[in-house]
Amino acid sequence: MPTWDYAPAPESTDIVSIRDTYGLFIGGEWVEPTSKHYSKTINPATEEVLAAVSVAGEQDVERAVEGARKAFGTWSAIRPADRAKYLFRIARVMQERARELAVLETMNGGKPIRESRDVDVPLAAAHFFYYAGWADKLEYAFPGRRAEPLGVAAQVIPWNFPLLMLAWKIAPALAAGNTVVLKPAETTPLTALMWATICEEVELPPGVVNIVTGAGATGAALVRHPDLDKVAFTGSTEVGKEIQRAIAGTKVHLTLELGGKAANIVFEDAALDQAVEGVVNGIFFNQGHVCCAGSRLLVQESVAERLLGKLKRRLGTLRLGDPLDKNTDIGAINSRAQLDKIKSLVDSGVDEGADMYQAPCELPAQGFWFPPTVFTGVSQSHRIATEEIFGPVLSVLTFRTPQEAIDKANNTPYGLSAGVWTEKGSRILWMADRLRAGVVWANTFNRFDPASAFGGYKESGFGREGGPQGLSSYLRLTEP
């Protein structure tokens, strides 16, 4: 029997040049942190150190907010068509430097190059292109209202889609005429810092975008700064609540994009092979480090066994390993801390009596890895069915009637996304009406587009990103 194995197909890292040390990008300059603190950022697939990155302290945050405040006057006053042109320029250079950005994203975050190349970077560029077009059309966006920028926006983003989250935050903010201070995640600062060089390249006026790196303390100092007009946060529900409390009683505008525990619901009449692909994409895309991941599979009892058989077979063909390899499906877990969290929740699943299945695959010796994992025999009260795992771990539950599927899907404090798989159109629409989630994917999953609003119900947060709805999060509407 010949073996039909894949030959290694690693993407070259030659295209990326990483500095040894990164300062902070404030007021158009690279400045040393007054804190004098640096932290090392690594490649989670190899644990190799990539660079030393500044840890911004309170004084640095102060400087960055000042820089943004100073730039606001000019940026909000330039001709809207010129504001648009800067954003168009950014989008174009992101496309030109797409390979560089994609390789660096994969090196710093551990996600498969196939995803950073085909999803993260093109979508990030598309966001800038989309919102560029709004910059000089604000007066047409919200009937009966004059639209004005809010002022200075503090934006704190997570490590799962570093560049894409940057684009979701910065593109609408700038289009609306705001200036920003962005804090990338502690473990994945590099593409944001590379993107700052794009701001330089396109000659974006200094101070319009400021980037401060650091960990939770930097983020906390930033969102509590007294001279902000807007805070936008993507991350955990726990931190989201802290931020909401911190700005209570102030005039600061807030949008939150928080956690999720999405149900992916498969009916007996679904095209099962397609559904399996959707389930796999739903939970194993980006190692499950996705707030809208389909982490609960609800499958109709009559096809549960068949679907699980197909799912397990498919799991066996997923390729885990070098994220830079173009054939890799499952990359590295983003950090040791996240790996520990996944392990502890998986342990709780075993302890609470659910049955665990893990795809037979070899884990590399270096780096952080977790095999695709499926739990069956899960009850609604299990921690693996209620808590966000943010890893490649799927919990399977069953249902009999559409109403039962709705009840189980909605039985969570979260409400970010949901999936429905059925060939019956009327049932899709019936389900879509009743699912309490901001995004419903029917016969597809994990699709995103700058023209399409994304955001949560309930404790998954409020405000939308994408579309005109995402624009309104950065505008003050007043009477004309």
Add this chain to the structure above:
Amino acid sequence: MGERVDVRKTYKLFIGGAWPRSESGRSYEVMSADGKFIANAARASRKDLRDAVAAARKAWPKWAGLTAYNRGQILYRVGEVMESRRAELIHEVERAEQDQGRHRPDPAESQVDEAIDTWVWYAGLTDKLAYMAGGLNPVAGPYFNISVPEPTGVAGIVCPERPSLGGSCARLAAALCGGNAVVAVASEKHPLPAITMSECFATSDLPPGVANILTGHKEELVPVLAAHGDVDAIDVTGVASKDLETVEAAAAANVKRIVRAGAAGQTRPDRRTQPARSPYEATAFMEIKTVWHPKGA
């Protein structure tokens, strides 16, 4: 024969379509603008508030599930019934808020007229919201992709102290328009017009529990409303500015949406008598849902 002894109204709470007294058995004195005793109002307890939230949660799916057209019909009916009780409402507002007949045009009269018109205005908005706040998204792929506004769920509303009737009408109509169920804490000083408004709800086919009105001490009720885990949004229009920080911080417990009148600009027919009225007031109590489906032969 002496003069006829009049029959005086007992003002109670409005919960689940009924008018119970406070389970606590408490009431408080309501005084007119010139300091005369008007009536006792029920002083709702925290338990009453929780009962009201439970009633709202139970009633909500049916209200949210009605067609926008049907919701519009019912809100219009509220306007009709209020119009038929216009004289009574004017008397009540006048007694509560100002000396009779001192100004022209009479502020009580214009407040009531604006309040009634507000219901008619929102009645006509129910089936326009999807057009105004959502639509088909031109995504870069073979997908049908649509965003639509949906009600947030159970909304807690702290009514402004004044205008007593106009304020509660404007805030409740905005929330109900998009399909939310409501638990409202009425103006503390002038609670009676809101209770009379509830009598209009009860005769307007508004399903029981969709709108619930509590009277009492805001200091006692609002923190519980703000922290309640089954309330999805809180309207802080009637929260005193000194209490805003505490109330909004409590609301973070379950990531409540914080809403206030005029946040998207004020469009008021008359600033003295009416808080903001616009589609943006209604969509502030709504979520955007996006639905994707592939296209294929």
